[in-house]
Amino acid sequence: SDGNASRQWTINDFEIGKPLGKGKFGNVYLAREKQSKFVVALKVLFKSQLQHSNVEHQLRREIEIQAHLRHPNILRLYGFFYDKEKVYLILEYAARGELYKELVASSHFDERTSASYILSLARALHYCHTKHVIHRDIKPENLLVGLNGELKISDFGWSVHAPSNRRKTLCGTLDYLPPEMVEGKEHSTTVDNWSLGVLTYEFLFGGPPFEAPDHQDTYKRIVRVDLRFPNTPEVSAEAKAFIRKLLVKDASRRLPLPEVENDPWIRANADPEL
Numbered sequence: 459s460d461g462n463a464s465r466q467w468t469i470n471d472f473e474i475g476k477p478l479g480k481g482k483f484g485n486v487y488l489a490r491e492k493q494s495k496f497v498v499a500l501k502v503l504f505k506s507q508l509q510h511s512n513v514e515h516q517l518r519r520e521i522e523i524q525a526h527l528r529h530p531n532i533l534r535l536y537g538f539f540y541d542k543e544k545v546y547l548i549l550e551y552a553a554r555g556e557l558y559k560e561l562v563a564s565s566h567f568d569e570r571t572s573a574s575y576i577l578s579l580a581r582a583l584h585y586c587h588t589k590h591v592i593h594r595d596i597k598p599e600n601l602l603v604g605l606n607g608e609l610k611i612s613d614f615g616w617s618v619h620a621p622s623n624r625r626k627t628l629c630g631t632l633d634y635l636p637p638e639m640v641e642g643k644e645h646s647t648t649v650d651n652w653s654l655g656v657l658t659y660e661f662l663f664g665g666p667p668f669e670a671p672d673h674q675d676t677y678k679r680i681v682r683v684d685l686r687f688p689n690t691p692e693v694s695a696e697a698k699a700f701i702r703k704l705l706v707k708d709a710s711r712r713l714p715l716p717e718v719e720n721d722p723w724i725r726a727n728a729d730p731e732l
């Protein structure tokens with residue numbers, strides 16, 4: 459309930475468990491709130507590093523945005539607290555960790571698994587877009603898996619309100635960015651539609667579509683929409699047709715997210731229980 463979100467937590471309210479992951483700004487630990495015995499993930503961020511990288515405003519925006527998002531496929535940010543040198547994010551615990559590890563372990567997903575994940579993602583992103591929130595950083599590392607295999611979009615550290623021309627300092631990979639963002643132009647919610655297409659390709663083929671030895675080559679392949687499909691693994695024509703509906707240079711012509719569930723490939727392959 460929101461009653462808890464606003465109370466002042468301290469680190470002494472939690473028992474800290476095993477580290478779940480190591481990040482650029484700090485680590486994530488399994489933790490349990492002592493009174494309620496509620497299990498969470500606790501991300502510990504060092505203020506010094508946040509200040510050094512000048513991202514405090516981004517963190518504040520993330521906390522603000524996440525406070526208003528409630529969806530089964532969006533990882534909850536229950537609240538935060540801080541002490542002299544650290545900021546702590548109280549996060550929903552995703553018991554099966556990063557989807558990325560499963561993708562690497564199996565090299566690629568089959569069409570039913572891929573379509574089911576993509577449908578969940580489309581619904582979560584459409585929910586964000588109805589609240590004028592663009593995630594902007596949809597990639598396997600930001601997708602977590604819950605106890606029952608359900609997908610959770612996480613890390614709204616790069617999200618903004620639409621429309622935006624806020625530069626995404628291209629420190630990370632360009633692979634998931636649409637042409638309008640790599641070109642630094644104004645962009646809107648449909649940047650996430652593009653990323654959904656990149657992700658579909660990566661689930662099915664094991665790597666992103668515009669991968670290249672260096673930034674410049676990736677940049678060129680994205681702005682030219684230089685999309686090629688390898689002959690292996692074997693992928694259906696319907697899957698390729700679905701990807702082509704999202705990887706469209708003209709942002710206004712990308713498949714709208716509410717129409718994803720009516721796509722023939724999604725209908726034929728996504729788990730109807732979703």
Ligand SMILES: O=C(O)Cn1ncc2ncnc(NCCc3cnc(NC(=O)Nc4cccc(Cl)c4)s3)c21
Binds near residue numbers: 516520533547553
């Ligand atoms: O820990 C792992 O590696 C994987 N793992 N495994 C299970 C699990 N369950 C829950 N969460 C996990 N990880 C944290 C996911 C995040 C959610 N939201 C974030 N936000 C953020 O980092 N914001 C942020 C940071 C620094 C600067 C700025 Cl500007 C913004 S990180 C889990």
